Amino acid sequence: MQQYETDHLNLVLDNAAECTVLLKKNGKFPLEKPCKIAAYGSGMRYTIMGGTGSGEVNTRFSYTIEKGLEKEGFEITTKKWLDEYDEVRKTAKKEYYKTLKKEAKKKHENPIMYLMGKELLEPCHGLALDAEGGDVCIYVLSRNSGEGSDRKVVEGDVKLTRSEVRDIIALNKKYDRFMLVLNVGGPVDLTPVMEVGNILILSQLCSDMGKVLSDILTGKQNPSGKLSTTWAAFEEYSAEGTFGDFNDNEYKEGIYVGYRYFDTFGHKALFPFGFGLSYTDFDISFKDAEAKGSVVTLKAVVKNTGSAAGKEVVQAYVTLPEGELPKAYQELAGFAKTGLLAPGKEEEIVISFDLKDLSSYDEKSASYILEKGEYIVRVGNSSANTEVICVAGLDEKVTVLKTKNCLGDPGFKDITAPSFDRGNVPAKAKRILIDAKDFSCGEVSFDREYEIDDKVKELSDEELCYLEIGGFDPNAKGLSIIGNAATHVAGAAGETTSWLENKGIKPLIMADGPAGLRLSLEYYEDEKGAHGVGGAGMIPESMQEAMGPVARFIANLLTGGNKTPKGVIIKEHAATRIPIGTAIAQSFNVEFAESLGDIVGDEMERMGINLWLAPALNIHRSILCGRNFEYYSEDPLVSGLMAAAITRGVQRHKGCGTTIKHYAANNAETNRYCNNSHVSERAMREIYLRGFGICVRLSQPHALMTSYNLLNGTHTAEHRGLIEDVLRCEFGFEGIVMTDWVMSMMDSKNSIYRNSLSNEVAKAGGDLFMPGGKKDYENVLNALKAGTLDRKQLEINASRVIKMAAKLA
Incomplete structure (x- = not known):
């Protein structure tokens, strides 16, 4: 390992417990030291380190939880059970x-594409729990999902299998010190095992999950994570609208997503949004609140009242006043995390938020508004454990931002919430008066002018069209897919055209992988470029496993795979899994x-990558979305702040940028290339677009990727309202806009909608059609010649690409 690999891995390992969530505790953990341990469950040997598809990272090594625990000094007493489970799973x-x-x-689907993202359901079995020795036991329950397929409400996925429930309950009774460990990327229904005293969401963290778990079991690290999505019995989640329909999904629940639904409609969660325990305990006491203009600042003191060092997250929620528009019971307004507090120590926490960021979108006036009335501010350590600490009174209605409706008609009206109790305001709660005159308000200008680069003016129509399409070789055989659409870096996802390098326009190199760079670990170089050894990185490992040897051979031929020549120098670029x-x-x-x-930015700089195709910040609308693992939260504030932070980290490195995605309303994987999301203007702006706006305003990512799906009948990649009016004019985005990897081979015969077209994408202000092919190029050129695509629009698009290439390449 090179030094950077060691440094990056250590940073992840030393802080990974911050991402884990302790759901239940009974005081039996942590352990004094590594010991004999009975360890059951599929996650012991079939540890999931990240979802399938784009979630895969070609790291130098990966340890299962079993190997990691043993490496840290634990003696596993359940080898016989684990061996027998191997056969069951096989x-x-x-x-x-x-x-x-x-x-x-039977469904007349492309078998390779049909397999994508589909995961084996956890098998039932009758294996005996007969390990001997020791009084400590863990059961590592594992679930996987990935792009291309959604989860199911069946045993072995969202539901626990009968054998899992049987074994977990039995082990909980048998062992004095038992912990259920969840190696999952999203919620599972824990209703049948709620009697277990210790439950930990280990999640999917890195290439040495056993090391992290060992640190937590022995108290070297203390879990300090909080749920970014509500965990509940599946029947408690919203059944409004539709999910998983092959062609059309209706978001009838409107703004009532996640905890907004649970809190407003009175549904009960097993573990609410923002919840998470620690090996220690904390006391949060309110200190002060004040307002300057529209900005409210809260101060609280957090004290560690337990016996272990730990961290706590203070969360501020606001209940908006009743008025013209229906509201949710509360919305997250801000949060702050303490440093590591020793027992008895305390820290003052400051949380500031702008009331304008909590404005509601009024479709009638096409504006964001704050209604007159009382804004009740609650502070606590989860959405379900807060107290009212102050009330901010707004003396009159404020129009925060005037814009326009431009996202289309969903064909229905959003549901309306029943009346609900806004809660009692205690007499001790501080009252703050806010004058509407102190607000700075604005109106979006849609007459934005764009500068056209001098180089662009000199290009021929053909050259201009090359800049609109991702890099491709008109004479190449095979297909451009992730890992086979670039020649400069082996295993890179794609690049812009190299055909204009003689005019000083360098290509932008892109890498996939939201949990780290996905590149070929081993590669060689020749006169044609860089190539992965044995075609590594061209097809995700999860798909190859399902294909079988013959299908794998054919698929590798189709995607440009070739045999590694003898005598070439084998090089490496090892990425870190985050x-x-x-x-x-x-x-x-x-x-x-x-x-x-x-970490990612440093490795991009080392390996010659300009744009990372991440972070992804789609909302957890449903826990069934197969790609939720790479998305942040059901809450847009959390999503936007995390994406902005990741972006700042990457873009501090020279020549490196993020590509935030998937813009927008990409909340399911079923027929993802041609599925139509029906969403109201208000829900789009308050829930599904808000995180993108936060990220753009705070960190200005260098690129953005549209989603495959349609929005209210128009592909997002072809949606000028989304790209030009909202993203560029309203949010102020300055980077380039690219499509996701659009290929006709992905189309389903059962879809009623077509896929995106390169000429329509260009017309809408999309700068790059990826990954690019000869037909895509011809579509743009023919539209230009036919007059259905304006050359000026192409020049604007190309100028943005050239500007970004000059900045990064």
Whole structure:
């Protein structure tokens, strides 16, 4: 390992417990030291370190939890059970892939694409729990998901299997010191095992999960994460709207997503948003509140009242006044995390937020408004454990920002919440008066002018069209997919055109992987560029495993794979696996998130990558979305702040930028290329776009990726309202806009909507159609010649690409 690898890995390992969430405790942990331990569950040997597809990272090494615990000095007493489980899983997986291939044939779907993202359901079994020795036991329950497929409400996925429930309950009764460890990327329904006294969300963190778990079990690290998504019995989640329909999904729940739904509609969570315990305990006492203009500042003191060092997260929620628009019971307004507090020590926490950021979108006036009345401010350590500490009274209605409705008609009206009790305001609560005259308000200008680069004016129509399309070789065989759409860095996801380097326009090199750079670990170089050894990195490992040897051979040929020549020099670029997006958000620590961005930025700089195709900040609308693991939260504030922190970390490195994605309303994987999300203007602006706006305003990412899906009948990549009016004019975005990796081979015969078209993307102000192919180039050129695409728009798009290439390449 090189020194940078060691440094980066150590930073992740030393802070990973910040991303873990202790759901239940009974005082039996931590342990005094490593010892004999009975360890069960699929996660022991089949440890999930990140979701499938783009979530995969080609690291130098990866240890299972079993190996990691042993490395730290634990003696595993359940080898016989783990060996027997190997056979159970092997048989189940073989049958599972047979079934999937039959399903693909029956549904007339591309078998390779149909397999993408689909994960083996946890198999049931009757293995005996007969380990001997020791009084400590863990059960590591594991779940995986990935891009291309959504989760299911069945045993072995969202629900626990009968054998999991049976074994967890039995072990909890048998062992004095038992912990249920959750190696998952999203919620599972824990209803049947709520009697367990110790439950830890380990999540999916890094390449040595056993080391992190060992540190937590022995108290070297103390869990300090909080839930960024509500955990509940599945039946308690919102059933409003639709999810998983092949062609159309209706977001009828409007703004009532996640805790906004639970709190407003009176549904009960097993573990609410913002919840998380520690090996120690804390007391939060309110100190003061004040307002300057529209900014409210809160001060509180956190004291460690327990016997272990730890960190606490203070959260501020606001209940908006009743008025013209229906509201949620409360919204997260801000949060802050303490440093490591020793027992008996305390720290003053300051949380500031702008009331304008809590404005509601009024579709009638096409504006963000704050209604007259009382804004009740609550402070606590979860959404369900707060107290009212002050009330801010606004003397009259304020129009914060005047804009325009431009996102289309969803075809329905959002649900309206029932009347709810806003809670009692105690007499001791401080009252603050806010004068509407102190607000600075604005109006969006949609007459934005763009400078056209002098180089662009000199380009021919053909050359101009090359800049609109991702780099491709018109004479190449095979297909451009992730890991096979670039020649400068082996395993890179794509790049802009190299055909204009003679005019001083260098290509931008892009790498995928939201949990770290996904590049070929080993590669060689020749006159044609850089190539992964054995085609590594071209097709995600999870897909290769499902294909079988013949399909793998054919797929590698189609995607440009080739045999490594003899005598070439084999080189390496090893990337660091960082925690998945949900785990980063669970830290509620923006400084730590920024340090993770710094890791990625450093490796980008070393390996010649200009744009990282991350972070992804789509909202956890439903726990069933297969790609939620790489998204942050059900809350847009948490999502936006984490994405902005990651971006700052990456972009402090020369020549490096982030690509925030997927813009927008990309909240399911079923038929993801051509699925139509029906969402109201208000819900889009308050929930699904807000995080993007926060990230852009705080960190100005260098690029943004649109999503595959349609929004109210128009592909997001072709949606001028999204790209020009909201993103550029309203949010002030200055970077380049690219599509996700659009390829006709991905299309389903069962979809009623077409895929995105390169000429329509260009017309909407999209700067890059990725990954790019000859047909995509011809579509743009033909539209330009036919007059259906204006050359000036292409010149504007190309100028942005050239400007970014000059800045980064």
